Amino acid sequence: MIDPKKFEDFGARLSAALAASPAVDIEKNARAMLGGFFARLDLVTREEFDIQAQVLARTREKLKALEARIDALEKPPAGQP
Known part of the structure; x- marks a missing residue:
């Protein structure tokens, strides 16, 4: 061996x-x-990419919230045609 x-x-x-x-x-x-x-x-570095991905995710969340608010404001009040 x-x-x-x-x-x-x-x-x-x-x-x-x-x-x-x-x-x-x-x-x-x-x-x-x-x-x-x-x-x-x-x-770009990986760190810069990750930061921008987080910013984009937060922006998308805010956009969704704003779209929901606009939809709620555009709905006619209950009881009106």
Whole structure:
């Protein structure tokens, strides 16, 4: 059976090799490039989106309430044709 200690040692060596490899630089460069690309797209953050969704929900509730008030005001009083 293979000793688990050897797996841990192999994992540690692999992590150390990857940390010293150009893969780390490639990842940093890719992140920077994608960050610049997304910045030019004029996107909103998730937090800004959630805030606007809440504002829209409150506005829809107010609109429903106002529509109900208008409907009640436009109804003829009871007993009148």
